[in-house]
Amino acid sequence: MPRILIVDDxxxxxxxxxxxxxxQGYDATPASNGEKALQLLQTEKFDLMISDINMTPINGMELLRKAAASWPDMGVIMLTAYGTVATAVEAMKEGAFDYITKPFxxxxxxxxxxxxxxxxNAISENKDLKARLEHKAQLGGIVAxxxxxxxxxxxxxxVxxxxxxxxxYGESGTGKELVARALHHYSPxxxxxxxxxxxxxxxAQLMESEMFGHxxxxxxxxxxxxxGLFETAHGGTLFLDEISSMPLEIQSKLLRVLQDKKIRKVGGSDHTEVDVRIIAASNEKLETLIxxxxxxxxxxxxLSVISIDIPPLRNRPEDILPLVDHILRRELGSGAELPQIDHEAQSxxxxxxxxxxxRxxxxxxxxxxxxAQGNITKDTLPAKIVGTVEEGLKSGIITSRREQFKAKSLKAFLHDKEKEFLQRTIESMNGDKEKAASELGISLATLYRKLPSDQKK
Ligand SMILES: Nc1ncnc2c1ncn2[C@@H]1O[C@H](COP(=O)(O)OP(=O)(O)OP(=O)(O)O)[C@@H](O)[C@H]1O
Ligand SMILES: [Mg+2]
Structure with missing residues (x-):
């Protein structure tokens, strides 16, 4: 049963x-002022706090700030008297989920x-999931x-x-060799x-003797x-990097080895059996070369029985900061105190x-x-990178990625909630959309416009 703390003087x-x-079936606890609320928060766990804004000695905004800092997983709804909506909006910036005007x-x-x-709930489930995935994220030292x-x-x-x-497959520096090594490491x-x-x-001439020996x-x-490498790697794994550059004549020989599982040394006549797993990598699509x-x-x-595509880093910005953390730990040792990265550098x-x-x-x-003298700041990053980003932001080619993500997820969330609410209202009216629209205070046309297409009938 969700626990709700109510604070109003x-x-x-x-x-x-x-x-x-x-x-409504909630486990509610009243607190007659901010101080009492803080005392309760110290000792008990609440899922939600509903707090009035105008209170003394600790007002609602102060309480909100303290709560957001110490109990970030708890949702907060502010109560505000008619006419102080500006403060309520301020409260949302400080982390409140929403506000309700009195009388409500x-x-x-x-x-x-x-x-x-x-x-x-959704946010904390997401956090639990992340924690559970943490060990997986480190599979073979791969930040994911x-x-x-x-x-x-x-x-x-x-596989x-x-x-x-x-x-x-993957652009240069995306981690192809790292993935190949992990495939080997987690194999028998x-x-x-x-x-x-x-x-x-x-x-070409050297490659043949290198691979098959002489x-x-x-x-x-x-x-x-x-x-050759095949013999040396017997029982293990051979990683053929940049396979797209392999000359055609070596390609034929490789194909034969893959089919027969036998090699013949350059200049030799004997065939030797080999058991080698082949992993190949390329940064261009082989189909084009074919x-x-x-x-x-x-x-x-x-070769392509299974193919793994590693996405470029620009398409997975969530990996950037965890990668930075990983690199810092690797460079400075796990026990070292890591430098902070200031906002500007992060951006x-x-x-x-x-x-x-x-790479x-x-x-x-x-x-x-x-x-860096201490923390990582803009000035410590390569000038080329800083210059490219600043130019891009100035000319509007780049819009801040964080903003894009934030805006998208909030919008998607609100959209889903609206849909759910409309459906629930329609159900409560036994499917009568006209009644539902009038209950919602919107026109029937608006209701239809907001409904997903399969429910418009
Ligand atoms: N997901 C990741 N987590 C941790 N380190 C990574 C990750 N991806 C790449 N790296 C590191 O980045 C560097 C480049 O990776 P790697 O050499 O595997 O890339 P590559 O695709 O083979 O590059 P190239 O095309 O230049 O040969 C390595 O030091 C590797 O450890
Ligand atoms: Mg490589």
């Missing part, structure tokens, strides 16, 4: 509210209380606060235990080797027989578009640590 109103709320209508009160409780990265972690959990080939192969080869860094004397300079004749379609199908990190993704963010934080 007018006994008649206090009693009235108490009666109404108990009648019963249904208005009941509805506002319901909405406040629902809203605060955003929906997109959680999806990536979910995929890792599901890591298998031996399936995985193709990882984790005790065996993880080998990485960058296909863009090796010329026998002594097979080419000038081959003074001894050498094992169309251009630069990538073998059959190899593509072999810059939030609004930059991060073409170099997490660029890492470099920016290392830069800041080098220059």
């Amino acid at each position: 007018e006994p008649t109103i206090l009693n009235l509210l108490n009666k109404i709320l108990i009648g 209508k019963l249904d208005e009160l009941v509805l506002t209380v319901q909405r406040a409780l629902e809203y605060h 606060e955003s929906q997109g990265m959680r999806k990536v972690c979910g995929m890792i959990e599901r 890591a235990p298998t031996s399936t080939t995985v193709l990882i 192969r984790k005790e065996a080797t993880f080998m990485a080869v960058n296909c863009a860094a090796l010329p 026998v002594k004397g097979s080419f000038t300079g081959a003074n001894a027989t050498k094992a 169309e251009q004749g630069k990538f073998r379609e059959d190899l593509y199908y072999r 810059i990190l939030d609004n930059y578009n991060w073409p170099g993704n997490v 660029e963010l890492e470099n920016a934080i290392l830069h800041a640590l080098t220059f």
